[in-house]
Amino acid sequence: MQIAKRVKFFTAVLVPFAVVASASAAFVGCSSNADEPYKPLPAWSGGRKASLPPVPSLPTTPIKSGDGYTVHGAIHHLRSSIHNADVTGKEITVVGYIVDSNIATAPPCAIHKTGKKDPDDCKTDIPTFTIADTKGDTKGAQIKVMGWASNFANVYDAIEKYKNLKEPPKEPLKDELWAIDMPFPLPSVGAKVKVTGKYGVNFSKSSSGIASDPLSGILTYTKIDVLEEAPEKAAFAKNDGKK
Incomplete structure (x- = not known):
């Protein structure tokens, strides 16, 4: 009997609250994105070049x-x-x-x-x-x-x-x-x-x-x-x- 009452309470009170909270979070997220317009990033300029050793020269002596x-x-x-x-x-x-x-x-x-x-x-x-x-x-x-x-x-x-x-x-x-x-x-x-x-x-x-x-x-x-x-x-x- 007690278990049945607890299930009814969870269904009637807690589930609607969770749905409302989730919807509110989604609304807030969408509204915050709308306040910040998209800003394209500049093209990559290559940045700092890596310091690599020179390519070794292969022997040219014939067999x-x-x-x-x-x-x-x-x-x-x-x-x-x-x-x-x-x-x-x-x-x-x-x-x-x-x-x-x-x-x-x-x-x-x-x-x-x-x-x-x-x-x-x-x-x-x-x-x-x-x-x-x-x-x-x-x-x-x-x-x-x-x-x-x-x-x-x-x-x-x-x-x-x-x-x-x-x-x-x-x-x-x-x-x-x-x-x-x-x-x-x-x-x-x-x-x-x-x-x-x-x-x-x-x-x-x-x-x-x-x-x-x-x-x-x-x-x-x-x-x-x-x-x-x-x-x-x-x-x-x-x-x-x-x-």
Whole structure:
């Protein structure tokens, strides 16, 4: 009985009040909009420009140079999951400029004729030269070339044999350890060369252990063609030690 009375009270009193209140609010809203005429906003002027870094320039160096790879191209394929198999673990040809060589920085203890042992405390590296796409570029992409001489004693003998020659000898000097022909002329900074060899991240011919370059790779020498001669022949530093 009490519940029925409460329902009647809600229907008779509260519902009409709610309808009137809602209608009043709608009327007030409409009347306030009518008092403020529409004002169009001005066209957007662009506002403050965002400060963005410049668009990076993409490398323009080609992948190939004639029948060989550029240094950029060989390294690009080495790092590519798609093209890695095209260059890794097989002989390829790379064209570039010799931009560095460790002949001139060989330690005096390693500079002597073949047949003489280096002193036990002599710390030396395997003869190496480096090629790049641009002459003199020692900061950009580079590939090390190893395997053309087993030690600086063989380089010493080659310098002595080749120093007065203008044409390749009929019988090139052979590396005493690896039994390969020493290149003529010897690799020298500034020369443009076409180097053929097995390309990959490791060089394993050295008796001192495996050399590795996972970023740029190492070219294990098979042969070299000189396209432009270097301004000077390869040479050890002056006061280079004893014979």
